[in-house]
Amino acid sequence: MERHTYLTLLTPEDARTRWFTRIAELNAGPGEEYVPLSRALHRTISRPVEALRSSPAFHGAAMDGIAVRAETTFMASTRAPLRLETGREAFWINTGHPLPEGTNAVIMVENVNTEDEGRTVVIEKAAFPWQHVRKLGEDMVATEIILAPGTRIGPYEIGAMAAAGVMSPPVFRLPEVAVIPSGSEIVPLAEAREEDLRAGRCLPEFNSLVFSALVDEAGGRARTLPVVPDEPAAIAAAIRSAVEDGADLVILNAGSSAGSHDYSADVIREMGELLVHGVAVMPGKPTALGVVRTSGREVPIIGTPGYPVSAIVAMEEFVMPLLALWQKHEAARRESVEVFPCNPLPSRPGMEERIRVKLGRVDGSLYAVPLPRGAGTVTSLSRADGVIRIPRDCEGISAGEAVRAELLRPREQIEGALLAIGSHDNTLELIDSFLRRTHPRFRLTSAHVGSLGGLLALRRRQCHLAGCHLLDEETGVYNQRAVREHLAGEPVLLVRLVEREQGLILMPGNPRGISSFEDLLRRDLRFINRQRGSGTRVLLDYHLARRGISPSRITGYRDEEYTHMSVAAAVLSGRADAGLGVRSAANALGLDFIPVGVEEYDLIIPRRYAEDERMNALFEVVRSDDFRAAVTSMGGYCTDRTGEVVWEYDGN
């Protein structure tokens, strides 16, 4: 099997500098154009904009009243009121209207009396010159520079240009970005058939959609070409066609990993210069940067990795800054804050690592729960609140060690989040959805580490609440004993979220004929387990112990998953024949379900947070009829006591 070697790995900064330096020599880039004001929003000014007219364009009244020549009023006083003839010495005028010739002041209507059926006005106070007058050019004078190049045009800038008579400002042309998806097994998203996807006969292409959106946000115009097979000649032809069609930048997606079928780097080298191949960042390493020469033009090109998370890193490190550079503005910098990881974050020395995290502010500190790092884990993008960069010379961050994170969401969204760490239940996402609908300032962020992990996080004061369903095997009572054991000194409320049916999740139609825990001993069956510390695992062990079944005799007992849904997915895929989980997970994937018991799933909430406005909003949600109805419709849940405080623990 052929393998490519990377050029020496550069840091992202060095790689960017090398590429940008070469691009600067090319004099590539989009140039300028003039656009009408009505289409100028969010474009970037390319050269100084001068006012074409002065504003105001005349001396106008700033008040309703009479316009006068101030000098004629100097003798007016209370003792000697002055009479002026209207239409000759005094002129009624409305705010905004031009002063009549020869006048230079306005007297407010409140200070004017009339006589002689309005033919005469009487004033008792002198006016000073230019009183209550908006003078010509007060706001801007023709030829003044009103906007500098690099200014992003917002509503205010549109107003300023309109007032200045600038109908078509000079702006940078939107860079044309050609996106070429490549890969023989890749099919456009809309054409991907479900059965082919499941069989792995094709991979849906959607990076181009994400790239287009990123380019759009960075002020470019993306065009996606048809998917190209993994053949150097086909890739080269697509690049030529993109350049001929006027692309300012070519993005070649996938095919740039160091595995097989990697032709991006080769094609770039053959069509011009390969400047960078491989960057010291994880994910994102297999990125190629260069310049291609074709059809009489020299155009920058980037080969981005195929995995979505790696591809995003390549886009954010290289493409977004280039588009910003071309428009002479800075790429939006993310706010950086100090956070404390809830778990250790190991890292490979020699590579800068990007770890996406969920964040929540607890007792003044921002705690970070890492999301799965897989380069294909798209949800780590959409679920993340922030990114931690671990420098290349660092072997990782310990739990609780302060580290910087870049925020991916507005700070107020993060400040408005309740952080739940603990057992997973599908109703947690439902709480979040309801919360956002009814209280847009708040949200529920949840990280799934099992019931016990949640109690430990509560003890370390790293979260606001924990979902928990830990059975006391001796008394048959849920959660209380575990709370006493792990949260001594921390008064908490146990608020019932749901009671839920736990049971054996089986393939549709139960083809293996499983009916009891005893069947799990069969050698022809494979079980899928939940991780240690999870309530479901405790429940399983409880039932096995009651039946005198030794766990070591169950095939797959050591095979662990972290959520109900993953257990169900394992059964659906045939990886396992049975697992223990909640009915809603089985229902969701159309699997069979044999109930084993009803368990109590509670939210454990420190009393100190019980009065928090976010927590009150959560209580309001879980106690609403709408929420209960939505839970019930998921199947397998009982909501009779939902929202009830089922136990209070005083910490002793």
Added chain:
Amino acid sequence: MERHTYLTLLTPEDARTRWFTRIAELNAGPGEEYVPLSRALHRTISRPVEALRSSPAFHGAAMDGIAVRAETTFMASTRAPLRLETGREAFWINTGHPLPEGTNAVIMVENVNTEDEGRTVVIEKAAFPWQHVRKLGEDMVATEIILAPGTRIGPYEIGAMAAAGVMSPPVFRLPEVAVIPSGSEIVPLAEAREEDLRAGRCLPEFNSLVFSALVDEAGGRARTLPVVPDEPAAIAAAIRSAVEDGADLVILNAGSSAGSHDYSADVIREMGELLVHGVAVMPGKPTALGVVRTSGREVPIIGTPGYPVSAIVAMEEFVMPLLALWQKHEAARRESVEVFPCNPLPSRPGMEERIRVKLGRVDGSLYAVPLPRGAGTVTSLSRADGVIRIPRDCEGISAGEAVRAELLRPREQIEGALLAIGSHDNTLELIDSFLRRTHPRFRLTSAHVGSLGGLLALRRRQCHLAGCHLLDEETGVYNQRAVREHLAGEPVLLVRLVEREQGLILMPGNPRGISSFEDLLRRDLRFINRQRGSGTRVLLDYHLARRGISPSRITGYRDEEYTHMSVAAAVLSGRADAGLGVRSAANALGLDFIPVGVEEYDLIIPRRYAEDERMNALFEVVRSDDFRAAVTSMGGYCTDRTGEVVWEYDGN
């Protein structure tokens, strides 16, 4: 003259609450729709989005290598290498491809040897189950909620939905906003003729352009109706037509001041309910809020003031939050920071005031220079870096008193700005333009208070540099004496910006036959002066004193303007017959110019800032050939010594 009275003035918050409460009862608003992913960017999710498929859709290889059943490899070791038959027990596989039936682990290609012309592979280490495998549903499982309502769709969310097979997410429909400009003297911007504008025969209508941009940014779709004259029947007809065409919200612009021709409030009252008329905020007071009933619908309506700055406040206080509410997200909140005003900010008790300011960070503190407050001063919108809100119960803020300001620009732009306070020269805007082009991180923010004001600001350490052209009337040397007098103890550099011709600015063709300072004594002439403390004022006084002319004998000597351009505009408009100013200002407006002398305009830069990276960028700009060429082309400037350090002052 008829005058309307406002209803009791509500605070903006109370007014908003009253309007929103009524709107909530109406059940008005835009509803939902489904849009294809390719057009979903920046729309807002309206209901929970569930994954339609699991991702990955199959167990796939996470590495290139061979797929095996882990259990068959358990005996492999270095001492006892295991041989497997390819195509039966071991299968070559590339990253991302599905595992063949019956396999559950991948061994990396690096750890595999081949024998027997590839028919056999040899491994020396056991594989554990699911090693290097991306398992089905690892990222997401069908039916999981992946996005909550209220989520704004960005590139990452598009990726998550694509992976989940959600091709058309549910989003809030874009609210349809009808904008009705009104006013008998108003003409559409594109139709406004220059001579009519100058004569005050018409006012250009451009608030609708600004409104459209604001609505667009807030996630709405604006449609501007033709301008309506100031007649109740015409206004009512336009509202009916907007509602019939499906408007979710009607914005009636202008005509809502308390002056004459104010029919907005009346029309709203007659067509439905007038809930609010007059809000305790300056600018923005003459705002009307209500609901109109027509064509079988009840639709919220706002009457916004005609002046652009007031109109913006009404939009930001009422329209933007309503559009956010309808899309169930928060209106973007601006970052708030502590600033120190350079000047006192008086305020009228009983009204909340909004004062727009320019900002610069000097020695760790953010200093705020207020911009002109006029409701028609459009440039106060585009030039502002921040807004200070002075509460209604406050009579103002003293200079140097800490106060909060909301940022209108990204913080890094403000941090990257050099703050110049002092004399105005057109080349300052040119420096800013060049600076942004060559160093996008930096900019030059300038506030114009005259040469002396700049020295005082430098002494108070409220700015980074000051433009100065103060003539020592005794020695004829510029700036040095003033620096010694005002900056004792502060070592500074004097960097020559330009030498510029000062002279008398006269009407085109010099119709009044002015040729010398002595002519200014003529009773038929009116002079326009610069403010006290400005270098130009000192120059004038120098010349008058040398000639023995008493200033009190010059008509208009007390009539002050703050910039060269304003002086030129006063002459152009006929408000004055002559003024003293730089040639470039006269050139800009096509006026005559009689040179009086060449003055030296220097940048005064504290030595502590001379090594600042922003200052170095400024030096680079002013010393560049391009910059000098641009200055020279403005006329009236000499750039021979531009960028030169002409004098160093050690503080003693």
